[in-house]
Amino acid sequence: MKNIPRKTVDRALIYIRTLDHLIKEKRYLVSSKDLALITGISDVQIRKDISNFGKVGTPRIGYKTAELNKTLKDFVLQENVVHVALFGVGHLGTAMLRYPGFNEDNIKLVAAFEKDKSKIGKKINGVRVYPVEMAPKIIKRTHADLGIVAVPASHSQEVADIMVLSGLKGIVNFAPASISVPKSVLVKDIDFTIELLSLFCNSQR
Amino acid sequence: MKNIPRKTVDRALIYIRTLDHLIKEKRYLVSSKDLALITGISDVQIRKDISNFGKVGTPRIGYKTAELNKTLKDFVLQENVVHVALFGVGHLGTAMLRYPGFNEDNIKLVAAFEKDKSKIGKKINGVRVYPVEMAPKIIKRTHADLGIVAVPASHSQEVADIMVLSGLKGIVNFAPASISVPKSVLVKDIDFTIELLSLFCNSQR
């Protein structure tokens, strides 16, 4: 992957998701204008994004859904299956374990970690729950790439430390608190409160 | 609120969250450098963001936590309590209903809507579950501002249509599919698959 802008990569994932859906509906062709209508992203933006990955469209016609999908996937996903470890098996953690979307996509939850002894040892949706102390060992054994923080904010930093120590390269942090990690580890914060308040603020102007 | 950059508003919410925490710890003063260490945002960025809201810091000293917090809140939140309606009471929806963070913050879940009759009429964590058809009426009665889509992708558009019809001004969409709404309605998409894949792609370079 060369110098593809970060935001283009993120949008490519949206295009892939959309194309997967169109292909399932037996749709063979799609134009940047069609994609714009579906995704809400402008057609120019879409064409420019796609042009990063080569000339794959046909003027007057548009893009072949299957071909475009393959091109995008080859660039951004490269047939990888992403192995993910979950920390925290509360309500949110359990919802992640039961999330139906992961199976179809390139994501596999490989292990869950939890403090509460009553949950340890169980299997939820095929994923075993381990004590947090076993994380480094299990994460190495399962080749997990990424981690999810679904513990209370009061424990998010200590969990993050374990994740870094275990060699995870990226973290989705649902705890409503910032976590400190080396800059080689990427963090995506998803604070439900902030997401809602941000929407509200931006809708007020 | 004047011409404050969108990203500055989003970061202000992070500062507020951080300051809330510091104040709870009886911390009286904080510098931009301190905040940078905690949040991972650069100190320059933080000072520049804050300067949008007035001169509230003291050179050589930093910011008074309580004062800065109040200034930020006055600008971006204005003491509002945001009323939110939830659509879909599956695993994720239930996790949202039980999410502990909302109570402390300016967010109140006012109603939940669900198709499955076995769930309708129940109260979860104090929030009543209604049939989807009642949404327009209940949303008006409860003065809901925002909505959360926590239904399967196959029904996300029809739920979004109801939300728009009901007058909601912003939507957090957890369904892994784009939804079409008038541009007066803001949408924040949170697709767990895409969040993870994005992290993975970006960690690979």
Next chain:
DNA sequence: GTCTAATCGTGAAATTTAGAACGATTGAGA
């Protein structure tokens, strides 16, 4: 075969956002 309308792809302009540099201010200590 030619024309045409639709669509792609791209280079340049405009906008947004982040970063760097630096002067201004302030409290503390000699």
Next chain:
DNA sequence: TCTCAATCGTTCTAAATTTCACGATTAGAC
């Protein structure tokens, strides 16, 4: 009182991202 070091706030610069304008291409109609 004077100096100094820390920190704020602001202006300018640079980078990233989006938007615009337009040429290039192509399938299909005639």
